[in-house]
Amino acid sequence: MKALLKCAGLLLTLGAVACVDPEDQPSKVHDFRVLGISTEKPELYASTCEQTPEALDQLADEITYRALLVDPAGEGRPIRYELWACADTADTTCSDETSRAKLAEGTTTAGELVLPIRPGAVRVGDDRLLLERVIEDDAYKGLGGIRMPLVLHVTAGDEEVYAQKLMVFWCPLVEGMKENVQPVLPGLRVDDVPWEDGALPELSGPGPFLMTSEDVSALEETYVVPGLRLNAVTLKEAWEISWHTTLGDFSPQVTGGADFGGQQGRHRTEWEPAEGATAQDVTFWAVVRDGRGGSSWLMRRAHWSP
Incomplete structure (x- = not known):
């Protein structure tokens, strides 16, 4: 070595x-x-x-x-x-x-x-x-x-x-390289209302219910990597969030990221409860990844009734 x-x-x-x-x-x-x-x-x-x-x-x-x-x-x-x-x-x-x-x-x-x-x-x-x-x-x-x-x-x-x-x-x-900082979501929202940790909002009906992340654009790092000729190449993170739940499903299941043109997607998804389900407490997870190995997650709960 x-x-x-x-x-x-x-x-x-x-x-x-x-x-x-x-x-x-x-x-x-x-x-x-x-x-x-x-x-x-x-x-x-x-x-x-x-x-x-x-x-x-x-x-x-x-x-x-x-x-x-x-x-x-x-x-x-x-x-x-x-x-x-x-x-x-x-x-x-x-x-x-x-x-x-x-x-x-x-x-x-x-x-x-x-x-x-x-x-x-x-x-x-x-x-x-x-x-x-x-x-x-x-x-x-x-x-x-x-x-x-x-x-x-x-x-x-x-x-x-x-x-x-x-x-x-x-x-x-190469010059400009530095350690990655862990991506951390600043918060989540349900139907455009802040979704605090420990809260149990009441959701009712068939949905869909809008779930979003608080704005992360200021947290996405600009970083430097070596190019093929060992030159400094500057890139920009585009965080992705995968959404998970104990009831129903999300569409889309993953938000954010960037397309080949560099256009970043929004962290906006819709949750629909399962057809025929009974009233219950539901757990949700949002797992964020920065594309460079950094990752963290938030867990939230809500009470849903038909």
Whole structure:
């Protein structure tokens, strides 16, 4: 690892080991699943691209790992978890025992799983830093980013889920690069009324009900990445929000982002309750991603009646 890093990106992939109904929608939360994963910091960033003890220490900093576990029909049942780091980004279950390290394990229940981890410090069986193995296995030798898979394996009853997040390690390869800041939604609105945390607004009728995010445009970062000729390229974030609920569905299920022309979409969606449903409290989640690996979420509740 002569040069510590090149450039980087981050990807979140969620997968379940189960059969899925073709008519099932990601926005309909009726079974056990992982809705989101975040790390704080969103990336581990060295102050220099040289392989110095200081840089390696910075990449070995402790971070907070969070996973949003939802289990609406589980009635508080125990959820067993294992969190692994491994070298191969294509290994979505960290199945190669020779190039993986366990970061945490235990039992929890539905909600936020919060773990302190140090992925940049873990070593594999030959007592080498796993980060070095990640670099060796990268076909682009860091040009697309030094990305270490973090794989969460969770089981609840006979349901099993693997959720992978690629942890990014960077350094300032070109002038203007800086650490990513976690995207955080400033708030949500329902039918254009502020939707405060802990509130339980009354919704009635067949809908649709308009749900939006408070304006995030001032929070979307302008950032710099290396170009193919190692020149500085300036880009602008376009956050995406995925919407989820325990009843009915959203249209669209994902808002925001940008098209090929750079035009950003609005964070505006409509929720419709399920036909024939009875009055009940409904839980909603809005999971935001900045396209660079940063992610967070908000949860809200409402009481709906036909």
